[in-house]
Amino acid sequence: MDKITFTVNGVQHCVGSEVYPTKTLLEYIRHDLALTGTKYMCLEGGCGACIVSVVKSPGRTPESINSCLVSISSCMNWDITTIEGLGNREKGYHPLQMQLAENNGSQCGYCSPGMVMNMYNVAQSENTMKQIERALGSNICRCTGYRPILQTFKKYAVDAPNPKTLAIEELSISGNSGCCSTKSGCCSSKKTECCSSKKSDCSSKETQDSKKSSINDWCMVSKNEAQGKLLHIKLKDNTDWYRPTYLKEVFEIFAEQGTESYMLVAGNTEKGVSPRLTYPKCMIDITGIEELRNWYVDQNLVIGATCSMAEMIKRWEEVKGNEGFSYLEEFIMHMDEVAHVSVRNVSFSYVLFDCGTIGGNLMIKSRFPQFQSDVYLVCETCGGQVTVCKFIIIIIIIISLFRVLTSQL
Ligand SMILES: Cc1cc2nc3c(=O)[nH]c(=O)nc-3n(C[C@H](O)[C@H](O)[C@H](O)COP(=O)(O)OP(=O)(O)OC[C@H]3O[C@@H](n4cnc5c(N)ncnc54)[C@H](O)[C@@H]3O)c2cc1C
Numbered sequence: 065m066d067k068i069t070f071t072v073n074g075v076q077h078c079v080g081s082e083v084y085p086t087k088t089l090l091e092y093i094r095h096d097l098a099l100t101g102t103k104y105m106c107l108e109g110g111c112g113a114c115i116v117s118v119v120k121s122p123g124r125t126p127e128s129i130n131s132c133l134v135s136i137s138s139c140m141n142w143d144i145t146t147i148e149g150l151g152n153r154e155k156g157y158h159p160l161q162m163q164l165a166e167n168n169g170s171q172c173g174y175c176s177p178g179m180v181m182n183m184y185n186v187a188q189s190e191n192t193m194k195q196i197e198r199a200l201g202s203n204i205c206r207c208t209g210y211r212p213i214l215q216t217f218k219k220y221a222v223d224a225p226n227p228k229t230l231a232i233e234e235l236s237i238s239g240n241s242g243c244c245s246t247k248s249g250c251c252s253s254k255k256t257e258c259c260s261s262k263k264s265d266c267s268s269k270e271t272q273d274s275k276k277s278s279i280n281d282w283c284m285v286s287k288n289e290a291q292g293k294l295l296h297i298k299l300k301d302n303t304d305w306y307r308p309t310y311l312k313e314v315f316e317i318f319a320e321q322g323t324e325s326y327m328l329v330a331g332n333t334e335k336g337v338s339p340r341l342t343y344p345k346c347m348i349d350i351t352g353i354e355e356l357r358n359w360y361v362d363q364n365l366v367i368g369a370t371c372s373m374a375e376m377i378k379r380w381e382e383v384k385g386n387e388g389f390s391y392l393e394e395f396i397m398h399m400d401e402v403a404h405v406s407v408r409n410v411s412f413s414y415v416l417f418d419c420g421t422i423g424g425n426l427m428i429k430s431r432f433p434q435f436q437s438d439v440y441l442v443c444e445t446c447g448g449q450v451t452v453c454k455f456i457i458i459i460i461i462i463i464s465l466f467r468v469l470t471s472q473l
């Protein structure tokens with residue numbers, strides 16, 4: 065039976081038929097791995113307490129992910145770092161953790177892991193103080209007050225009076241520590257036999273549940289094999305979970321399973337918009353399909369449906385100088401306003417910009433017309449088009465106004 069493999073703080077894990085489709089990454093790291101440093105509150109993507117750092121594939125930069133929204137079965141090949149992996153009492157704290165504590169940015173401390181993990185990902189690139197403030201709009205604090213938190217992290221901005229910087233090794237913790245960081249892990253109990261050198265020992269000393277998952281046969285399947293083939297797992301409640309690599313495989317699944325009861329899974333953030341009480345019998349994770357992530361400019365700008373909101377804005381930035389696309393500047397400003405949250409009123413956070421896809425957003429709009437979709441708004445504004453093939457949104461076309469104007473002449 066196929067498995068979903070991933071690493072948490074450098075230690076490999078896998079899940080398969082023992083999990084329900086509703087099991088989230090948050091539940092897995094807190095309950096199965098006993099990594100309770102990651103907190104939770106809203107469970108709908110709004111508070112940031114559950115943020116972890118994820119490298120989705122080798123070479124990509126770490127992203128902030130709301131672990132409460134992500135299904136554990138969606139974590140294929142992810143390299144996940146939790147607050148324990150960033151720094152802990154045993155191996156020493158990360159500078160971001162120490163700075164937050166030293167600058168009185170942590171009172172009860174409940175929001176602090178999410179704040180630090182988000183800042184850790186933000187710090188992967190250069191940011192201004194304003195950008196840092198906006199990025200931290202994804203996180204709610206209910207007791208410290210935001211000033212000391214923001215003051216602490218803004219010191220890492222390029223336009224700060226005396227900017228602080230993080231050393232290279234402090235920016236690339238993910239997957240490199242080789243330490244399981246579990247409370248009962250071997251690093252804390254047996255310092256001489258660190259799990260970086262003996263990973264199998266590490267998993268054997270983890271909690272009972274994680275032990276169960278770690279002894280599975282993940283090492284029998286190479287990463288390349290797993291990436292290139294259609295994964296199929298019968299989950300605990302008999303749901304068929306698929307992870308195709310090619311679009312044509314989705315149609316093959318439809319042919320085999322029918323389309324009476326199925327669900328495509330992209331960022332899975334819909335449940336933050338409209339909680340789902342029942343799940344279909346067939347779930348298809350479409351995030352591994354490269355064809356849906358492509359983009360190009362012909363006369364128009366064509367963007368794949370599983371591109372994130374952040375990627376869409378990046379494309380707008382790239383083509384706004386082209387003839388007929390200058391209006392994209394207004395779109396960029398609009399999205400900036402949407403994402404600009406006064407930190408007390410969570411609206412569309414930067415974290416969700418990274419994981420919510422544009423296809424998923426439009427599909428929510430289609431299912432719930434009352435949903436105030438900004439993707440729909442921009443598509444409507446420029447006469448955008450959507451290409452749908454057998455229930456799947458394939459691409460979103462942002463029209464060049466140059467073409468529209470010349471065709472009207
Ligand atoms: C706290 C919060 C605040 C938000 N604020 C805003 C906001 O201010 N403005 C705004 O516009 N949006 C907002 N959103 C919505 C967010 O943008 C969407 O949830 C997200 O874009 C959906 O993408 P996804 O990949 O997570 O979709 P998923 O949750 O994976 O999927 C959503 C639905 O679309 C279907 N689907 C996914 N991809 C496809 C596809 N390619 N073809 C056909 N069907 C598909 C799925 O089956 C599912 O039914 C917010 C969400 C949250 C949680």
Ligand code: FES
Pocket residue numbers: 103104105106107108109110111112113114115130131132133
């Ligand atoms: S628990 Fe609030 S964003 Fe996840």
Ligand code: FES
Pocket residue numbers: 169170171172173174175176204205206207208
């Ligand atoms: S320190 Fe208490 S919620 Fe932020």
